[in-house]
Amino acid sequence: xxxxxxxxxxxxxxxxxxxxxxxxxxxxxxxxxxxxxxxxxxxxxxxxxxxxxxxxxxxxxxxxxxxxxxxxxxxxxxxxxxxxxxxxxxxxxxxxxxxxxxxxxxxxxxxxxxxxxxxxxxxxxxxxxxxxxxxxxxxxxxxxxxxxxxxxxxxxxxxxxxxxxxxxxxxxxxxxxxxxxxxxxxxxxxxxxxxxxxxxxxxxxxxxxxxxxxxxxxxxxxxxxxxxxxxxxxxxxxxxxxxxxxxxxxxxxxxxxxxxxxxxxxxxxxxxxxxxxxxxxxxxxxxxxxxxxxxxxxxxxxxxxxxxxxxxxxxxxxxxxxxxxxxxxxxxxxxxxxxxxxxxxxxxxxxxxxxxxxxxxxxxxxxxxxxxxxxxxxxxxxxxxxxxxxxxxxxxxxxxxxxxxxxxxxxxxxxxxxxxxxxxxxxxxxxxxxxxxxxxxxxxxxx
Numbered sequence: 001x002x003x004x005x006x007x008x009x010x011x012x013x014x015x016x017x018x019x020x021x022x023x024x025x026x027x028x029x030x031x032x033x034x035x036x037x038x039x040x041x042x043x044x045x046x047x048x049x050x051x052x053x054x055x056x057x058x059x060x061x062x063x064x065x066x067x068x069x070x071x072x073x074x075x076x077x078x079x080x081x082x083x084x085x086x087x088x089x090x091x092x093x094x095x096x097x098x099x100x101x102x103x104x105x106x107x108x109x110x111x112x113x114x115x116x117x118x119x120x121x122x123x124x125x126x127x128x129x130x131x132x133x134x135x136x137x138x139x140x141x142x143x144x145x146x147x148x149x150x151x152x153x154x155x156x157x158x159x160x161x162x163x164x165x166x167x168x169x170x171x172x173x174x175x176x177x178x179x180x181x182x183x184x185x186x187x188x189x190x191x192x193x194x195x196x197x198x199x200x201x202x203x204x205x206x207x208x209x210x211x212x213x214x215x216x217x218x219x220x221x222x223x224x225x226x227x228x229x230x231x232x233x234x235x236x237x238x239x240x241x242x243x244x245x246x247x248x249x250x251x252x253x254x255x256x257x258x259x260x261x262x263x264x265x266x267x268x269x270x271x272x273x274x275x276x277x278x279x280x281x282x283x284x285x286x287x288x289x290x291x292x293x294x295x296x297x298x299x300x301x302x303x304x305x306x307x308x309x310x311x312x313x314x315x316x317x318x319x320x321x322x323x324x325x326x327x328x329x330x331x332x333x334x335x336x337x338x339x340x341x342x343x344x345x346x347x348x349x350x351x352x353x354x355x356x357x358x359x360x361x362x363x364x365x366x367x368x369x370x371x372x373x374x375x376x377x378x379x380x381x382x383x384x385x386x387x388x389x390x391x392x393x394x395x396x397x398x399x400x401x402x403x404x405x406x407x408x409x410x411x412x413x414x415x416x417x418x419x420x421x422x423x424x425x426x427x428x429x430x431x432x433x434x435x436x437x438x439x440x441x442x443x444x445x446x447x
Contacts, residue, residue, distance in 0.1 A: 009204040011086050011179035013247060018047025022249050025223055028076050029253035029268060038253065038267060041076055046083075049076070051172045052164055053084035059166035060115070060139065064089030064178070067111045067187065071095040071104060071126065072119030074233045074254045077143040077160060079242065081117050082186075082233075087176045092186045093199075094234035101126040103197075107189050109134040111199060111428065117141045121148045128153045181205035187428050188236055188380050199428030200236075200380045209421035210383035211244040213403035217388040218374065219350060221272065225250035228270035230261055236384040237354045237376075241274050262286075262343070269345035276355040280362050280373060287340060287369075305336035306368050313367030318393040333370065340369050350374050350391070360396035367394075375399055381437065381444055382406075383422040409443075417443040 007013045023044030031038055041049070062068065068085050070092055072078050085092045093111045095104060097119070104126045108116055114136060116127045120143070127140045128150045139156045141163060150157060181204045189197040215221065227245045229252055231238040245252045253268045255261050265273075291302050309332060311325035341348065350372040358375045366373050372391060377399035378384035386408065389400030402408045406420030423444045426434035438444050 008181045008208065009179040009183070010083075010185060010207060010243070011089075011176035011204070013208070014047070014050070014083050014086060015173060015176050017246060017249065018043050018050075022223060023047070025249070026226075026251045027246070028079065029226070029251060030076055031254075031256055034256055040251070043249075046076070046080070050080045050083040050087065053080050053160075054087040054172060054175070055168035055170055056163045056166045057084055057088055057090070057115075058170045058175075059168040060163065062088060062090055062114060066090045066115075067093050067113040069093045069095065069104075069108045069111060069113035069116040070234070071097060071099065071123045072117065072143060073097050074229055074231075074238075075119065075143065076254075077117075077119070078233050086179070086185060087172060089175070089179060089183060091184050094186065094188060094239070096232055096234045097123060099126070101129040105130040105133050107197065107199075108137065110189075110197075111187055112136045114138050115141055117143065119143045124148065124150065124157070128157075131155045179204060181208070182425070184425060186239075188234075188239075190380055198430060198433055201425040201428050202383055203425050205421050206383040206424060207240065207243060208247075209405055210240055210385050210403075211247050213405040213422065214240065214376075214385045214388065215244055215248065216404045217390065217400075218352075219391055221245075221248040221250055223249040223251075225271045225349070226268060227252045227272045227274075228255060228261075228265060228268050229253065229274070230255035230258060230264075231274060231276070235355075236380040237378070238274060240384060241352070265343070265345045269347045271347050271349045272352070273344075273348070274352040274354065277353055277358045277362065278356075280351065280353060280358065280366065283344075284362055284365050287343075302336055305332035308332040309337050309368035309370065310364065313364060313370075316367050316372065316391070316394045317396070337369055341371060344371065352376060354378070357397075357399075363394070363396040381424045382418055383424070385422070386418050411443075415445055417445060419443045 007016055024042055026040040027043045027046045028041040029038045068090050070081055082092050093113055095107055108130045115138060118124045118127050124142055124147055131137045131154050137155055139158060142159045145159060145161060184201045184203055185207055186202050187199040189199050227250060233239055233242060242252060255264045291299060294302060308325050308328045312321045312329045314321050348371060352374050354376045363373050374389050376385055376388045378386040385403055387400045387402045406418055406422055408418050411417055419442050
């Protein structure tokens with residue numbers, strides 16, 4: 001089962017995907033150690049992993065509605081924690097790994113988290129400091145097998161392995177089916193650049209509808225695809241991307257780091273990637289720097305191939321390339337363009353850009369190479385996708401059309417508003433902020 005719109009909650013999607021004909025197919029590719037080869041976890045194995053973690057959380061007293069704070073780099077345990085929470089009806093509170101101890105303290109304290117899950121010693125140090133000020137915290141859970149001692153911690157510190165040794169008799173399927181579309185799945189705190197961070201409450205309906213709308217706007221995605229992820233899962237953009245990967249039945253591979261992406265691309269040979277505009281600008285700069293190392297004759301061939309590619313790339317914009325360019329394209333591809341595409345693994349179907357505006361220059365430069373960048377726009381309060389460019393006709397410099405299951409309109413004062421099942425439930429513990437953000441008819445400002 002690769003697409004399951006019959007299921008109204010992420011919990012039921014989890015049950016379906018991990019027990020379907022996908023169960024023996026790879027879901028996660030990751031590196032147990034830096035520099036080692038990639039290894040994989042199947043959908044079925046991941047289902048067992050998340051279910052065991054949910055049982056262990058239940059044995060520790062975690063129940064429906066409890067908040068589980070999470071600060072870690074992208075790794076299988078991050079996704080397992082997320083889905084274990086979904087199974088139990090707990091609420092994840094993800095945080096960027098770059099947050100300071102003081103910022104972690106605020107989010108954990110404001111959310112009233114009962115447990116904080118961390119990846120390594122760096123994040124553990126922040127959690128211990130937060131525990132001294134946040135009375136609701138009961139224990140700290142460490143993903144790594146070992147950790148630096150913190151005798152000053154006011155609450156217990158345990159590892160995943162220690163937690164998983166606890167026994168529970170809960171019925172995983174029964175617990176997962178208790179989820180309702182309106183239940184809150186996660187609270188994502190905004191950056192707080194214009195004040196204190198606000199906790200955006202997103203429900204099953206918010207996230208599932210946004211995934212379905214996004215998938216309807218994107219080229220078809222299925223079990224033949226593999227998605228290379230390097231943005232933090234704590235970001236709403238990447239979080240939703242990981243959800244539609246799971247929903248679609250394809251695989252996700254975690255890059256080791258931002259510096260290792262070029263190597264990881266060659267290892268994984270992904271078909272889909274998400275990134276921010278700066279990422280695509282870096283790729284373009286590297287390509288143009290490589291040109292400088294060529295002989296004058298090869299530089300001329302390089303430039304000619306790009307001109308041919310650029311002319312043919314106009315087809316994405318609904319224009320007709322010249323006959324000459326169409327005839328020359330196979331030659332340009334064989335001599336230059338195909339070799340450049342090979343640096344992205346040679347199987348890339350499309351990139352997705354979000355988080356900031358993508359320049360027309362970069363979009364057209366990738367199109368000249370035979371690579372498509374789909375641009376999306378949204379905001380955390382909208383789960384987050386609002387609009388996506390369509391591959392049938394791209395207008396560079398725009399963020400495309402709204403996804404199918406939402407509404408967008410222009411207010412009398414020129415402000416862009418959006419309404420639909422993707423609009424957040426509200427800000428956590430901030431009814432005044434919620435009423436200010438969402439009007440009585442459910443319209444949210446599209447900022």
